[in-house]
Amino acid sequence: MADLYQQIVLASRPTGAPVAENFRLESGQMPVPADGEVLVRARYLSLDPYMRGRMSTSKSYARPVEIGEPMEGETVAEVVESRHPDYRPGNLVQARSGWRTHAAISVEGLRRIDPALAPITTVLGVLGMPGFTAYSGMKVIGQPKPGETVVVAAASGPVGSLVGQLARLAGARVVGIAGGAEKCAYVRDVLAFDAVVDHRSEGLAEKLAKACPNGIDVYFENVGGPIWQAVLPLLNRFARVPVCGVIAHYNGAGGGERDQLPITMLEIVRRSLLVRGFINVEFVEEHYDAFLREIGPRVRSGDISYREDIVDGLEKAPEAFIGMLAGRNFGKALVRLS
Template sequence: MAIQTNTRIVLAARPQGRPKPSDFRIETVDIVEPGEGELLLQILYLSLDPYMRGRMNAARSYAKPVEVDSVMEGGTVARVIKSRHTGFAQGDIVLSHSGWQGFALSDGVGLRKLDPATAPVTTALGVLGMPGFTAYAGLLTIGKPKPGETVVVAAASGAVGSAVGQIARIKGARAVGIAGGAEKCAFVRRELGFDAVVDHRDDDFAAQLKAACPDGIDIYFENVGGPVWDAVFPLLNDFARVPVCGLIAQYNVVAEAGVDRLPALMQQVLHRSLTIRGFIQREFADQRPAFYRDMAGWIASGRVRYREDIVDGLEIAPQAFMGLLEGRNFGKLIVRVAA
């Protein structure tokens, strides 16, 4: 019997601080048949990423927020199960942006066909997808690593951070990772080949980071913010570059009155000629062909390694996402929605 209903997870309420289960709602709706020029997708894998927390807020950002009662957004790998679109056939595997649901209609815009024989399709959500491209474009375009320089990256065992450090080493720089917990630190050092790694959970984290960067920090790839930034900032060299990719330690923080640290920060930006630039990976879309070529080659040669953390079942997505914001995942977090 053909499947006639679609399970989806919608934003039930805008979180105040940390998201909680009641901020999400599971719904069951009828599947809509594709019209002329459309195709019906069955979602196989859903990517969970820190940026989704910002989309849950109503505040102005680089992209439109998810509306309350709308499907949570997210990148997906899907199978075409019905097609009335000349560019896609039943059985095609595609990269899409279909969100937290089991099925989705598409007009074909923004879809990219994937070849399962070339690489595991899940890599299109990780090392060969948006996270990998974020690392590639942010580090090479803003960071501009040079041989012998020191590159520090937070969340070094994650999808973006792990790629940043490995690309830095490919470019001849010294890679220092920051991660949380002994297991993640061991993975970053032994499996990914970083030159050094520091556990931000240790009481003497700042001292350890200073010891790991005896010549200071030339590039800091910011994924975290918060106390990690506080430890990094004094170590930045003159002319250091800081690509700001994410601030996961601050996504759940409710703004409160406190000490204004901006004047001191701006003074040091001036005195040390620092470059601090936020970016969104789509700004560098013209670099994607080079990224696909370079990253595929680095993976094939073993110069870049990756880890995926795959959990099963769409219904587990809210719990897994809340854990992601607390660092409970180990590697690129992906939900297996269908076999």
């Protein structure tokens, strides 16, 4: 088995929520790096909501994964063989090597990892793409001010948890929306949000209104669906809405919800709302270095909290991914590869 590697490929495109049959575990001969490439062994695989979009052929900002191709994903990986002068065996890197135990890849896009700076898993979470999504969305679009009210859904997750902590550091009042008593307690007691609302309980709209007596100045949107319906009436004039995702709709709009587009468009005009969708890579060149300088020391000192949800074994990735889309993870979803 030493000369074999494993990968999980897209076996079929899901209709609605992904199921186990949409994935297939394969084994093959160990890839051989070409000149200028490195062979890496993945140690941790990141599971993220955007991957659901890659399973579909719908028009998007990136091409879909083809049937039979390995699922796309970012990893913490170790170089085991190098045919590039800048890398040698043992180097730890952040790579887009996908749902694979090993991959022969170009060094373009690799980012070195210094394990002395922070736990290596943080480059896939609070100090990686999710963290930068929170940072750039708030810095460029949300721009919270002292005394304002900031609301974020999925508040216990890797993006929402940092959004709220950044808002708190800016002097804003922070209200989180999370699912279940355990996650709500974490948001309130560990992340120190000013208030938290359980979206699984009855009366979401009424409870959110009570938690936001002065309305909402910034709503960081990463869920959509009924949560957006509860938020929209509370948005103040000139409120800002960074939109990084709408996970409630990734498996198809459905659900019998009434069409929110007409009233949303009316309120955008009536209250001069700023609603901007964004992909974090838009801001990398201008803001990524500042993100690491500002957030890295706070993570190392413990001023910023984060949580990870880790499962073991590549074969567990589909089940963990399906669970993440359903909100069953608690913290940044990762797969540890042996």
